[in-house]
Amino acid sequence: MLTTESASNYNHLEQMSIRDILVAINQEDHTVPAAVQKSLPQIEALVAGIVPRMKAGGRLFYIGAGTSGRLGVVDASECPPTFGVPFDLVVGIIAGGDTAIRKAVENAEDDWEQAWKDLASFAPQENDTLIGIAASGRTPYVIGGLNEARKAGLLTGCVVCNAGSPVAAAAEYPVEVVAGPEFLTGSTRMKAGTAQKLVLNMISTSVMIQLGKVKGNKMVDMQLTNEKLVDRALRMIVEELEVSPDEAESLLKKYGSVRGAINAVKKA
Incomplete structure (x- = not known):
């Protein structure tokens, strides 16, 4: 059995x-x-x-x-x-x-x-x-x-x-x-x-x-397919880079992902 x-x-x-x-x-x-x-x-x-x-x-x-x-x-x-x-x-x-x-x-x-x-x-x-x-x-x-x-x-x-x-x-x-x-x-x-x-x-x-798909404890490579996920992405950028929500939104639009935004700023 x-x-x-x-x-x-x-x-x-x-x-x-x-x-x-x-x-x-x-x-x-x-x-x-x-x-x-x-x-x-x-x-x-x-x-x-x-x-x-x-x-x-x-x-x-x-x-x-x-x-x-x-x-x-x-x-x-x-x-x-x-x-x-x-x-x-x-x-x-x-x-x-x-x-x-x-x-x-x-x-x-x-x-x-x-x-x-x-x-x-x-x-x-x-x-x-x-x-x-x-x-x-x-x-x-x-x-x-x-x-x-x-x-x-x-x-x-x-x-x-x-x-x-x-x-x-x-x-x-x-x-x-x-x-x-x-x-x-x-x-x-x-x-x-x-x-x-x-x-x-x-x-x-x-x-x-x-495989490097996570940074800290965040899903920095997640797909931004709805408003909830965009809001989460903005919070990640604000916390990681210590920028304003408006700056975070601008970075996200420019680079298309949390990882892209963070890497671009930290490499600058």
Whole structure:
């Protein structure tokens, strides 16, 4: 029995009050960060392997099915606006294609060959990294993709929520976060999904910091795509350069980014 499929610590959920349901879910969620903490050495090893490859021009790919695939797509899609990187530097691929982001695609996760076919359109190279995301740790789509990626010389990692899984065996740098049974038995969109999200946050953020996409604690390369982000950028410039808001606005318009404005003034 997989840990992610084991029986909930709670029973007769339909008889519980709303308050009791919420308290119980929250209690279970509290166990997730502790499970992630135990996996920090594995996460560190994976990130340490990714960074030099990306500095050499490599890309980061996520593959997964269902909730796991959607989490990869979410993390990848946030990298360009947050860190100002090209849209194809971090790429999330989900079994069944983009349609599966909103609607389940039957049997997509059971195809052993499709992940590598999906990756083929990106012309994967040896400096690239492929991370398979699978709560169960046994998804054929992910295992097949990792196996082919290793043959092609890519760095391979994974994020799984069961110990000793086939997905972990297929990856050079497995990350295993065992968060225990779900509140709703087998519903891995809950604790397992939360654990995967936390790990992906750690991976992408730490990689981008190592790639120089952060200054101090600020997102100096973020894309200025709405008023909120422009306001944030102006505050950064004001704080860093000790200029007035009007001066900050003028610098931002002239140089187009927080980093550009700061670098131009400090080099002058």
